[in-house]
Amino acid sequence: MGGELRALLWLAGPLVGANLLQMGVAGVDVIFVARLGTVEFAAATLGVFMFNVIMFALIGLTSAAAPIIAAELGRRAHAVREVRRSFRMALWLAILGALPFLIVLAHGETLLLAAGQDPAVARRAGAFLDITLFALVPGIAAAVMRTTAAALGRPGWAFLVTGLALLTAILGNWCLVFGNAGFPALGLEGSGIATVVTMTVMMLCYVAILLRDRGLRRYRLFGRWWRTEWPRFFEIVRLGVPIALTWTFEGALFGGAAILMGLIGVAEVAAHAIALNIAAVAFQVPFGVAQAATIRVGMAYGARDHLWISRAGRVALIVGIGFMVVTATSIWTLPRLFISAYIDADAPANAVVVGLALQYLAVAALFQLVDGAQAVAAGILRGVQDTRIPMLIAAFGYWVIGFGTAILLGFTFGLQGVGIWLGLGAGLLAVSALLLWRWSARGRLGLLPN
Known part of the structure; x- marks a missing residue:
């Protein structure tokens, strides 16, 4: 029991910290835009809600890679090829699964109008989503890499990368929403750009970690990224x-x-x-x-x-x-x-x-x-x-x-x-x-x- 407790807490501690920081990342846009007025605040609230619902669902879809990778490691401690296949197909799923939802987000104004929202709010939320949709693929790809790193025994990176993402989101909104540090004041659109930058930074950080971390690079997770493994792909989809x-x-x-x-x-x-x-x-x-x-x-x-x-x-x-x-x-x-x-x-x-x-x-x-x-x-x-x-x-x-x-x-x-x-x-x-x-x-x- 004691050994299992230590192993669980060693994994869970950084993941809990990362989850708490992720809540901050998700709320930064709304907090900054709230100062721009009622319409902009309502637009940001609705836009962030739509984006987060879709991204959270897609993260759940790709999170099935975690039990599959863990089972592979349980069967054989050095299951390099099997782990690489699961990671590659989860990453494929992240990209392919996001594509139809990019179309959904691109029609955010239409959907909000159909839901009976105020036309002015729907129009501004649509403009926000037209930019934010470019954050969807890097955000889900980063989640796949985070899940894989944790399953391979490196959960601490999740906490560090999410902390960096929170700082990036705060700095990006501060610069682009209000025009600080020599940047133009872009208002709600600036907040959307900050979201794209934040998710891209997260993804690039995880790419560097998977390539450079001594315990992770031996899996060569990006090797032969073009090869299909359809049985593994559909296993991830099934779960x-x-x-x-x-x-x-x-x-x-x-x-x-x-x-x-x-x-x-x-x-x-x-x-x-x-x-x-x-x-x-x-x-x-x-x-x-x-x-x-x-x-x-x-x-x-x-x-x-x-x-x-x-x-x-x-x-x-x-x-x-x-x-x-x-x-x-x-x-x-x-x-x-x-x-x-x-x-x-x-x-x-x-x-x-x-x-x-x-x-x-x-x-x-x-x-x-x-x-x-x-x-x-x-x-x-x-x-x-x-x-x-x-x-x-x-x-x-x-x-x-x-x-x-x-x-x-x-x-x-x-x-x-x-x-x-x-x-x-x-x-x-x-x-x-x-x-x-x-x-x-x-x-x-x-x-x-x-």
């Missing part, structure tokens, strides 16, 4: 599509909750955004643990070691849920402190929003444990290359149980925002319980290697 849909189902649930909040009032939307951001920061820890657990369980799966699989999964669940006990206690006992990081909690003008956010955080504190459990359970199931049924569980739990309960409690029973958050908790509880049952029954369900 990756359910992962992408699972992540999309969960993200869309919270987006749908925001829409329901909008039917109640503006203060409810603001309070929901604050509470959700606080919960999202806490979630990055079990999410990072889940990423590391996929690799550890994947290696055990490749080695066909049932005891190792069990031990790796058990340690990951203990760590993920254990941390969420800490966050749940913190959110429950110090909610105003967390709210103060977003707005002045003592200002009379914010009293209604703060009061609502306190109610939502009380519910969030209660479902922290099941949120951590479902994240880690999904990660260890990915390690045994089980993704299709967890996807169906996510669809049922989040949208039938979660969204259905949110509507029922929020509107039919009149609990409003609190009812919507209780619905979110019910969805997470259902998914967590079903995934944990599936993990406990892995032997009977035939999920273990022969």
